[in-house]
Amino acid sequence: MSETYTIPVGPLHPALHEPITLKLEVSGEKIIGVDVFCSQVHRGIEWIGMNRNNPIQSIYLSERVCGICNICHPLCMVQAVEKAAEIEVPERAEYIRTIAAELERIHSHLLWAGVAAHEIGFDTVFHYTWALRENVMDLIEYLTGNRVTKAIMMFGGVRRDIKENGAKKLREGMKFYLEKFRKIEEIFLQDPTIKMRTRDVGILTREDALKLCAVGPTTRASGVPKDVRQDFPYAAYGDYEVKAITPDIYNGEVHGDVYDRIVVRLLEVKQSIEIINWALDNMPSGPLLAEKNLVRLKMKLKKAEGEGIGRVEAPRGEDIHYVRLKAGEEPFFSWKIRAPTYNNVLPWIPMLLGGQIADVPIVAASTDPCISCLNRVTVVDVEKKKEFQITKEYMHKLSVKKTRRLMRNGR
Amino acid sequence: MMINEVWKLLFKKPKTNKFPAKYAPKNVHQFLRRVQGGKAKIVPPVPTPPDFRGKIRYDIDSCVGCGLCAQVCPSKAIEIVRDKKWIIMHCKEGAKLAAPLKIKIYVSRCVFCAQCVDICPRKCLKMSDEFLLANENKLDKSLIVPGP
Ligand code: SF4
Ligand code: SF4
Numbered sequence: 001m002s003e004t005y006t007i008p009v010g011p012l013h014p015a016l017h018e019p020i021t022l023k024l025e026v027s028g029e030k031i032i033g034v035d036v037f038c039s040q041v042h043r044g045i046e047w048i049g050m051n052r053n054n055p056i057q058s059i060y061l062s063e064r065v066c067g068i069c070n071i072c073h074p075l076c077m078v079q080a081v082e083k084a085a086e087i088e089v090p091e092r093a094e095y096i097r098t099i100a101a102e103l104e105r106i107h108s109h110l111l112w113a114g115v116a117a118h119e120i121g122f123d124t125v126f127h128y129t130w131a132l133r134e135n136v137m138d139l140i141e142y143l144t145g146n147r148v149t150k151a152i153m154m155f156g157g158v159r160r161d162i163k164e165n166g167a168k169k170l171r172e173g174m175k176f177y178l179e180k181f182r183k184i185e186e187i188f189l190q191d192p193t194i195k196m197r198t199r200d201v202g203i204l205t206r207e208d209a210l211k212l213c214a215v216g217p218t219t220r221a222s223g224v225p226k227d228v229r230q231d232f233p234y235a236a237y238g239d240y241e242v243k244a245i246t247p248d249i250y251n252g253e254v255h256g257d258v259y260d261r262i263v264v265r266l267l268e269v270k271q272s273i274e275i276i277n278w279a280l281d282n283m284p285s286g287p288l289l290a291e292k293n294l295v296r297l298k299m300k301l302k303k304a305e306g307e308g309i310g311r312v313e314a315p316r317g318e319d320i321h322y323v324r325l326k327a328g329e330e331p332f333f334s335w336k337i338r339a340p341t342y343n344n345v346l347p348w349i350p351m352l353l354g355g356q357i358a359d360v361p362i363v364a365a366s367t368d369p370c371i372s373c374l375n376r377v378t379v380v381d382v383e384k385k386k387e388f389q390i391t392k393e394y395m396h397k398l399s400v401k402k403t404r405r406l407m408r409n410g411r
Numbered sequence: 412m413m414i415n416e417v418w419k420l421l422f423k424k425p426k427t428n429k430f431p432a433k434y435a436p437k438n439v440h441q442f443l444r445r446v447q448g449g450k451a452k453i454v455p456p457v458p459t460p461p462d463f464r465g466k467i468r469y470d471i472d473s474c475v476g477c478g479l480c481a482q483v484c485p486s487k488a489i490e491i492v493r494d495k496k497w498i499i500m501h502c503k504e505g506a507k508l509a510a511p512l513k514i515k516i517y518v519s520r521c522v523f524c525a526q527c528v529d530i531c532p533r534k535c536l537k538m539s540d541e542f543l544l545a546n547e548n549k550l551d552k553s554l555i556v557p558g559p
């Protein structure tokens with residue numbers, strides 16, 4: 001077959017938090033060229049933080065950068081401001097921050113595992129994992145007061161304590177997940193169909209991962225032991241000594257494919273459970289906030305001058321916030337956010353090259369962005385200048401078909 | 412394997428709480444009327460945890476009108492207004508500017524962060540556990556605290 005097609009994927013879909021366009025050049029089913037176009041949407045979050053909001057209002061704004069990582073972003077921003085204004089965080093607050101961040105990792109990775117199962121047509125597993133995820137959501141709601149926007153970060157500490165009841169619930173929840181973990185592991189890692197669909201699909205080599213600065217589970221699955229919690233510990237991670245999880249811990253080999261990304265994420269769920277249990281056991285008592293009086297805190301931030309960088313290992317990878325404060329001005333003088341998916345988009349190119357259209361959903365999903373962008377796909381026949389539409393449903397059908405085919409043929 | 416799990420799940424109660432009724436009513440108003448008449452029963456929602464952040468409560472009498480809550484509200488849901496009750500009680504015409512300051516909270520804008528609760532020096536704001544706030548009208552009576 002000599003005909004090639006160009007398939008633009010994206011750029012916009014209401015359910016997508018990071019709209020993006022993918023141009024795929026295909027010959028038959030095979031992908032022979034990939035191009036990614038970013039910056040399709042600009043919400044002006046940084047502008048609002050630099051012009052309209054005072055720092056306290058900006059905490060809640062940064063929470064809304066992402067619907068899933070809404071501990072990581074405020075945590076990151078708060079760290080940057082604490083560095084800029086030289087605020088010391090009490091130890092207990094650091095531990096509570098750690099627990100909150102790890103709870104978020106559990107819920108994000110389970111959410112991702114469900115989406116991945118859905119993308120290859122395994123809706124039973126999808127519902128199963130999401131039902132499990134409900135428990136951690138309830139825990140989060142119990143500890144912070146809301147399921148999604150948790151609102152517990154504050155400059156110089158946290159706003160809510162984990163009391164006796166909360167600690168008890170947390171321990172029960174972690175026990176529940178440790179029990180269920182074996183089952184999830186069995187379902188995802190030992191199932192022949194999932195293995196067939198994900199083994200050696202969407203490979204990102206170690207060299208490419210390093211060259212393209214991939215972050216988070218995407219790079220760890222390629223065998224690069226890179227983890228902010230290990231390399232530049234923040235919050236209470238310095239006391240725990242996190243070790244970056246690479247797939248060779250599980251089975252001694254690194255492929256850098258989608259299967260390895262599943263391995264890394266599932267092992268990280270287990271690691272998070274261990275970290276939470278450890279943090280609960282070692283949590284010191286003490287105050288929660290460096291400055292309880294919010295009016296005084298506001299004045300202090302207004303007078304502060306300096307700059308700071310916050311780095312946090314979000315579920316998807318390293319998140320960076322840069323903040324600069326100028327004396328006499330309430331809003332940030334400068335605020336820059338670099339979210340992890342920004343780094344994980346370019347690796348799509350080597351991952352998709354040589355693959356099939358049916359693999360696009362699972363490969364793109366394996367870096368954990370939002371996948372609903374595939375809803376608006378147009379196929380352009382370059383030679384005949386003809387256009388037709390591929391909807392997300394069609395792509396999903398292709399993907400499901402491929403799973404069935406593999407199951408039938410055993411290959 | 413997954414199939415064993417599926418078999419087990421078949422005999423379990425569904426996780427979803429069927430709120431407000433087992434089957435979605437065709438007409439909500441009719442359903443509510445039937446509930447009031449005692450002909451139907453509402454399946455209760457999942458209980459909220461303690462310290463849940465729901466619709467805000469405001470104790471207008473202890474408020475001193477300092478305006479700190481409006482300063483930190485990230486979504487600008489709080490407006491500073493003159494005390495209506497005072498105006499009705501004390502002045503016939505004009506002189507409204509002497510009325511003490513109070514606040515008005517537009518719940519439809521509120522993002523339930525409870526920052527205003529934290530900063531209020533008089534502790535006159537509180538988060539309740541009320542969460543059924545969906546409404547077609549953003550400026551509905553029930554969505555303005557303490558009242559339009
Ligand atoms: S809870 Fe938050 S958003 Fe709502 S009124 Fe108070 S400060 Fe504003
Ligand atoms: S902070 Fe409290 S006392 Fe001050 S205006 Fe708001 S509600 Fe009233």
